Amino acid sequence: MTVIGFLGLGRMGAPMAGNLLKAGHRLLVHDVSADAVATLVAQGAKPAGSAAALGEQCAVVFTSLPTPAIVREAVLGADGICSAGSPAILCDLSTSGPQLAVELAAALPAVACFDAPVSGGIKGAETATISIMVGGPAAQYESTLRPLLEVIGKPFYMGETPGAGQTMKLVNNLLGAVAIGVTAEGMAFGIKQGLDPAKMIEVLNQSTGINSATRDKWPKSVLPRTFDFGFAAALSLKDTKLLMDEAEAVGVPLPLGRIVQDYLERTLEREGPGADFTAIAKVVEEAAGLDPER
Ligand code: NAD
Numbered sequence: 021m022t023v024i025g026f027l028g029l030g031r032m033g034a035p036m037a038g039n040l041l042k043a044g045h046r047l048l049v050h051d052v053s054a055d056a057v058a059t060l061v062a063q064g065a066k067p068a069g070s071a072a073a074l075g076e077q078c079a080v081v082f083t084s085l086p087t088p089a090i091v092r093e094a095v096l097g098a099d100g101i102c103s104a105g106s107p108a109i110l111c112d113l114s115t116s117g118p119q120l121a122v123e124l125a126a127a128l129p130a131v132a133c134f135d136a137p138v139s140g141g142i143k144g145a146e147t148a149t150i151s152i153m154v155g156g157p158a159a160q161y162e163s164t165l166r167p168l169l170e171v172i173g174k175p176f177y178m179g180e181t182p183g184a185g186q187t188m189k190l191v192n193n194l195l196g197a198v199a200i201g202v203t204a205e206g207m208a209f210g211i212k213q214g215l216d217p218a219k220m221i222e223v224l225n226q227s228t229g230i231n232s233a234t235r236d237k238w239p240k241s242v243l244p245r246t247f248d249f250g251f252a253a254a255l256s257l258k259d260t261k262l263l264m265d266e267a268e269a270v271g272v273p274l275p276l277g278r279i280v281q282d283y284l285e286r287t288l289e290r291e292g293p294g295a296d297f298t299a300i301a302k303v304v305e306e307a308a309g310l311d312p313e314r
Pocket of ligand 1: 027028029030031032033050051052053056071084085086087090094113114115116138139140141142250251252255
């Protein structure tokens with residue numbers, strides 16, 4: 021059986037790698053965090069020791085890393101995946117933007133490069149119900165990659181153009197982040213007028229206002245005031261900036277995206293670098309004269 025490499029075993033990478041192991045695949049893994057590696061080794065993976073070892077020893081390598089700069093370095097850098105030998109297939113599951121996907125495909129003509137960002141959060145990664153938006157060469161997708169992606173979620177093939185999956189993902193994340201912003205605004209108004217927040221969410225989820233924030237984020241992380249949904253505000257800001265840059269480059273104005281970007285920047289200022297993106301609600305509440313620490 022082909023040995024699969026997996027680089028980046030964080031909140032999303034660990035459960036995705038775990039699902040490949042559960043399906044019986046042999047996995048070689050690496051992460052800068054020794055604890056993250058140990059967790060997967062306990063499940064049956066082998067430690068690679070370096071990103072370079074993944075490229076040397078694996079036919080297929082997946083990455084699930086925080087930012088485009090980290091992915092670029094991890095793939096093309098001096099000790100990166102492609103420094104000592106290259107895999108036949110490289111599949112980036114990170115949200116890293118279309119420009120990086122184009123850059124990697126151009127830099128690695130002998131490698132079948134795929135961009136395959138995912139959506140559905142930690143829970144979706146654990147239950148293998150995440151959507152996976154894929155761009156890359158059709159032949160290798162059908163022959164090799166699709167069956168592997170079907171183990172970790174539901175793949176949607178967006179086309180051969182490098183970055184096609186990333187573009188789809190940026191669209192999705194704009195809608196997800198705007199849903200949080202507008203839900204925070206509506207909730208702040210209702211609370212200020214004396215409505216009960218839990219009752220409001222119950223009503224919205226039975227009405228046309230329902231969205232991913234009213235359905236998932238408020239019940240799990242905002243109503244209980246835990247602000248721990250599992251997606252960092254810093255990563256959400258990265259996604260929004262990637263989208264805004266791309267949109268500006270192709271002449272598409274996105275005023276709602278600009279507002280969400282501002283909310284995320286203020287969330288990080290207020291809550292610090294570890295903030296979860298659901299803490300946008302606190303920024304909106306404060307502006308409305310409510311006490312976010314209530
Ligand atoms: P995370 O910060 O939990 O995990 C990233 C992992 O990468 C960490 O274990 C870290 O130690 C490791 N890492 C960082 N630099 C490294 C390097 N140079 N070499 C090896 N390992 C390195 O992040 P996450 O939430 O798992 O997100 C990963 C990607 O998935 C991001 O691009 C994010 O935007 C995207 N994403 C996240 C979610 C979510 O709900 N968390 C949902 C969809 C997509």
